[in-house]
Amino acid sequence: MSLPASLSEPAEPPCGTAAPDQQTAVDKALVLLKSLAEEDREIGVSELARRAGLTKSTAFRLLGILRRNDLVERVGSNYRLGTQLIDIGNRVCGPTPMLLQERLLPYLADLYELTHETVHLAVLRGTEIVYVNKIHGHRAARSPSRIGARLPAYCTGVGKALLAFDHDATEAAVAAGLSARTEYTLTDPGSFRADLGRIRQDGIAYDRQEAVLGLTCVAVPILGPAGRPVAALSVAGADHRFDPARFAPALRRVAYAATRVVTAAKARHSAPSGLDGLPAA
CATH class of the missing domain: 1.10.10.10 (Winged helix-like DNA-binding domain superfamily/Winged helix DNA-binding domain)
Incomplete structure (x- = not known):
């Protein structure tokens, strides 16, 4: 009753x-x-x-x-x-972003020293990216990226760098809909998947005003064992003066060094939950 x-x-x-x-x-x-x-x-x-x-x-x-x-x-x-x-916000994201922030901060600093532009460290959470660290350049462009902020992964450089190596997250993002945030956002699933395929081959992702008009960035994934993405690094700047391809070599070098550290650290620990909160392979 x-x-x-x-x-x-x-x-x-x-x-x-x-x-x-x-x-x-x-x-x-x-x-x-x-x-x-x-x-x-x-x-x-x-x-x-x-x-x-x-x-x-x-x-x-x-x-x-x-x-x-x-x-x-x-x-x-x-x-x-x-x-x-x-x-409180950092704790909501869980231990992994905080530990990655500490472990990978030296590499973010190295990237800033090489570029003197705004640099980011981000992780993937579902179909969104969470910015876990950021260093502003002297000529910082207006951007929605803030430590702890979330953005759809499909329209950001760091997001696409991570999705390219995570099939399930990619399909979830496509299923949720690739809505246009700007006139440059890739909204066609076929074009989007093709872009991710290129990223898997080149190891470099670009956001050419796809998330915010006037903002361009280049990003690379940091991969753990078995090629699973752990985090991503990016360099960003105002589109009218910023040439993202110029910074690809610096990103590759820093990401390679960071990936070696993550892989070596994982090899020293065999806990199923991952080293120090790092995702298990």
Whole structure:
């Protein structure tokens, strides 16, 4: 026998569908955090309130609570994400990205020294890539890449470098749909698979304004034993001045050295779960 409607538990509303007048304080605080996560810069309370659809006094009060819990930091009169939230985000991604970040940081630094452009380290999670480290160049182009940020793998250089060596993830990405993020995004499954085939042969992936207009990058995978992808490195710059092919040799050298370290480390450990959180082959 079913319970009367007044006694049964209310159905949980779909994520993100709460009407403004139904938002709890938690909903409003999360909207503020998401607004901060959309930018690489600090944002003032008035702008945050406008983006979140809140009054300035409500935004200010909630930011004070978030600040006391180290989820946001105040810089002058502006705000940015706090270190506690960044730590939580890293733990959500699991141990592998953090350990890769530490183990492969020297190679990311080497790549920066060779190029003096913006460089990235990313891992594959399902059909998305997660940026686990980034070093800005002096002429950094505007980019959605931030440490901890996720983007669809199919339209990024690091994503395609990883998908090229992961058949199951590739098919999942195609099945989910290759929607156009720019006019240059590869949306035809046949063309996309052909591009991945070329990447498997050359070992080099390119994103020519496929994720963001004006941004170009070149990427290489870091492969573990049996040729399985562990992570990817990339160099990125503004399309009007950046020649990605110029940096392919530097990427190859750094990725080769990083791959040797990952392979040697795996060979010293035989745990099925992988070395220090690195994916098992």
